Amino acid sequence: MAASTIRFTLPDGKVLELARGSTALDLAAVIGPRLAKAALAAVIDGQTVGLMEPLEEGGAVRILTEKDAAALPVLRHSAAHVLATAVRELRPRAGIGFGPAIEDGFYYDFDVAEPFTPEDLAAFEAKMAEVVAKDMPFGRRRVDKAEARALFADDPLKLERLEEFSDDEVITVYQNGPFLDLCKGPHVPSTGRLKHFKLLSAAGAYWRGDHRRQMLQRIYGTAFHTKAELDEHLHRLEEARRRDHRRLGRELDLFQFFPVSPGAAFWTPRGTTLYNTLEAFVRERQRDAFLEVKTPLLYTKALWEQSGHWGKYRENMFLVLDNESGEHDMSLKPMNCPSHHLYYASATHSYRELPVRYATLDVLHRNEVSGALSGLTRVRQFAQDDCHVYLREDQIADEVKFLMDFILGHYETFGLKSSLKFATRPEQRIGSDEQWDRAENALRAALEATGRAYEVQAGDGAFYGPKIDFHVTDSIGRHWQLGTIQLDYMAPERFELEYVGEDNAPHRPVVIHRAVCGSFERFIAILIEHFAGAFPTWLAPEQVRVLPVSEKWTASGAELVAQLRAASIRAELVDRETLPYRIREAETLKLPYMAIVGEREAGDGTVAVRKRGAEKKQEVMSRDAFVATLLEEIRTRSLG
RNA sequence: GCCGGCGUAGCUCAGCUGGUAGAGCAGCUGAUUUGUAAUCAGCAGGUCCGGGGUUCGAGUCCCCGCGCCGGCUCCA
Numbered sequence: 015m016a017a018s019t020i021r022f023t024l025p026d027g028k029v030l031e032l033a034r035g036s037t038a039l040d041l042a043a044v045i046g047p048r049l050a051k052a053a054l055a056a057v058i059d060g061q062t063v064g065l066m067e068p069l070e071e072g073g074a075v076r077i078l079t080e081k082d083a084a085a086l087p088v089l090r091h092s093a094a095h096v097l098a099t100a101v102r103e104l105r106p107r108a109g110i111g112f113g114p115a116i117e118d119g120f121y122y123d124f125d126v127a128e129p130f131t132p133e134d135l136a137a138f139e140a141k142m143a144e145v146v147a148k149d150m151p152f153g154r155r156r157v158d159k160a161e162a163r164a165l166f167a168d169d170p171l172k173l174e175r176l177e178e179f180s181d182d183e184v185i186t187v188y189q190n191g192p193f194l195d196l197c198k199g200p201h202v203p204s205t206g207r208l209k210h211f212k213l214l215s216a217a218g219a220y221w222r223g224d225h226r227r228q229m230l231q232r233i234y235g236t237a238f239h240t241k242a243e244l245d246e247h248l249h250r251l252e253e254a255r256r257r258d259h260r261r262l263g264r265e266l267d268l269f270q271f272f273p274v275s276p277g278a279a280f281w282t283p284r285g286t287t288l289y290n291t292l293e294a295f296v297r298e299r300q301r302d303a304f305l306e307v308k309t310p311l312l313y314t315k316a317l318w319e320q321s322g323h324w325g326k327y328r329e330n331m332f333l334v335l336d337n338e339s340g341e342h343d344m345s346l347k348p349m350n351c352p353s354h355h356l357y358y359a360s361a362t363h364s365y366r367e368l369p370v371r372y373a374t375l376d377v378l379h380r381n382e383v384s385g386a387l388s389g390l391t392r393v394r395q396f397a398q399d400d401c402h403v404y405l406r407e408d409q410i411a412d413e414v415k416f417l418m419d420f421i422l423g424h425y426e427t428f429g430l431k432s433s434l435k436f437a438t439r440p441e442q443r444i445g446s447d448e449q450w451d452r453a454e455n456a457l458r459a460a461l462e463a464t465g466r467a468y469e470v471q472a473g474d475g476a477f478y479g480p481k482i483d484f485h486v487t488d489s490i491g492r493h494w495q496l497g498t499i500q501l502d503y504m505a506p507e508r509f510e511l512e513y514v515g516e517d518n519a520p521h522r523p524v525v526i527h528r529a530v531c532g533s534f535e536r537f538i539a540i541l542i543e544h545f546a547g548a549f550p551t552w553l554a555p556e557q558v559r560v561l562p563v564s565e566k567w568t569a570s571g572a573e574l575v576a577q578l579r580a581a582s583i584r585a586e587l588v589d590r591e592t593l594p595y596r597i598r599e600a601e602t603l604k605l606p607y608m609a610i611v612g613e614r615e616a617g618d619g620t621v622a623v624r625k626r627g628a629e630k631k632q633e634v635m636s637r638d639a640f641v642a643t644l645l646e647e648i649r650t651r652s653l654g
Numbered sequence: 655g656c657c658g659g660c661g662u663a664g665c666u667c668a669g670c671u672g673g674u675a676g677a678g679c680a681g682c683u684g685a686u687u688u689g690u691a692a693u694c695a696g697c698a699g700g701u702c703c704g705g706g707g708u709u710c711g712a713g714u715c716c717c718c719g720c721g722c723c724g725g726c727u728c729c730a
Binding site: 179273387612632 | 724
């Protein structure tokens with residue numbers, strides 16, 4: 015007994031009533047002709063729908079125009095179809111895989127005999143422009159499975175997906191001009207809405223991400239509503255290339271790689287200073303509340319069997335030949351947890367001493383597949399700022415609060431904005447529901463206590479416990495997952511960890527895994543890109559470069575260097591070449607300070623200070639004042 | 655690991671369809687002694703990633719390695 019009309023509530027609270035079967039476009043037209051023209055899609059009760067779909071139900075409705083962020087994925091998804099349309103015109107035999115919108119654009123996977131070349135991409139892009147010019151409507155149709163099978167008889171990949179639908183599921187197809195796709199939509203009304211797009215790259219991609227399946231050719235592209243937004247995005251990509259830590263690592267002489275040790279960095283003197291400075295910072299922050307331990311790098315398999323790594327993680331471990339046994343039954347450590355557990359278990363612990371926190375900055379090795387290696391962000395050898403906390407269950411809330419403050423404080427030092435993800439119990443898990451309830455509640459309470467927003471990732475926790483992941487956003491808006499707080503109920507069981515409780519009986523502690531930087535290597539890569547190589551003074555490998563105007567003033571410059579070094583400031587004297595040459599060189603190296611000494615300064619014991627970014631607005635000050643300024647800047651780890 | 659691209663001087667890059675390897679910067683030497691983003695001149699510097707092969711002749715073509723780069727479900 016369906017009513018003949020359906021009701022829509024607009025964002026301003028106004029209610030509109032339309033005939034059942036009306037479309038969102040009809041609705042937009044009622045609101046106003048300009049809105050109808052600008053409309054790209056609609057959201058009804060949180061569900062994005064196309065403008066042309068006949069609606070059976072009303073609800074809270076919002077018409078999406080290009081001003082609305084939710085419209086962009088719709089545009090991009092349509093762009094993927096336009097790409098496929100173009101590819102099919104030029105390569106009629108290309109099989110089609112999936113073509114979704116993704117965070118910064120879209121892709122489409124094709125099954126073709128020959129991989130695409132850059133020239134192919136240019137041709138596809140030109141053909142896309144033709145498809146756009148034809149302004150083909152995106153037609154949507156509901157089909158049953160048998161009909162769909164017939165429609166996609168020549169598209170094996172689509173057929174495979176089709177067979178996964180249950181018989182009563184709604185299957186929809188979209189067609190624009192000659193191109194038909196199995197697709198849940200929605201799409202913009204027609205191809206003409208796509209104006210500002212660009213194909214970016216092509217690469218191989220396994221069908222359904224499965225390395226046992228065939229390799230398809232994926233084309234990545236992006237699309238925006240306006241040219242300005244597209245240009246800005248392309249500019250951001252360019253900026254990211256400019257800041258690439260691999261490039262800056264060479265230009266600023268921080269680290270290098272040699273083929274004889276793939277995935278392991280050589281740190282240069284400057285890079286080592288940077289690394290050590292960061293490490294010293296971490297140590298200083300951990301001094302009071304953490305117990306740093308150093309543990310062996312190499313272990314027999316007995317430890318890994320106990321921890322479970324030998325069974326589950328061996329592929330990623332570097333196995334080492336034991337000459338006596340003739341077997342590869344030793345391994346470099348890929349993680350610190352087992353050795354920490356071993357140490358914890360080596361003594362009796364009172365409930366009074368918990369929580370106890372073991373921290374280790376040792377080098378770890380993980381045998382990543384060769385194709386995964388990339389600069390400092392994916393390496394085989396790295397050091398974690400690792401820590402394992404052993405605590406009573408009733409201490410979880412306080413401890414998580416403590417660790418969160420600790421981690422967030424670290425990121426703030428670098429001006430990295432952070433966001434939090436709360437990952438809850440996965441399907442595959444160990445431990446009782448009561449334990450999970452307690453653990454999740456404790457983590458949630460700690461999150462709430464910070465007053466910060468967090469995102470829940472239901473089912474994304476580790477199999478041994480829920481976790482909080484820390485993501486940071488760098489200065490050009492890119493996201494990185496860094497720190498983590500993970501509750502672990504399994505390790506205490508495997509290692510039979512205990513503490514003696516108030517009742518004089520043994521109890522099982524809980525373990526928390528904590529990392530802040532993640533790995534020093536990756537964190538430094540992020541810092542290089544975040545600061546574009548212009549490190550804050552406290553981190554900069556060379557903090558001051560002293561430049562005598564000519565060799566006549568070298569002695570005076572050397573005195574200043576000695577004074578700076580006596581104050582533990584990293585200073586170098588450079589007196590060759592002309593002054594402009596050296597200034598340019600120091601600018602290129604992005605040094606925080608140049609200290610210039612000539613006749614005037616040598617005469618009255620001053621220094622002309624040129625601060626990075628201030629260009630010619632230098633300041634002449636007494637040398638003591640300069641030292642004091644620097645020391646204060648370094649002490650406070652100023653970002654200015 | 656798999657697909658594709660790339661690998662020429664310390665760095666950035668030229669080197670056409672196979673015919674004796676080049677530039678700029680950096681380095682060295684000399685002149686210049688310099689006041690805020692490159693002073694001038696000269697010199698030196700290369701198993702063209704490694705190994706095979708085709709060819710009268712290979713940086714260039716083919717094969718095999720190595721390394722690097724882009725990617726390898728953000729699910730119709």
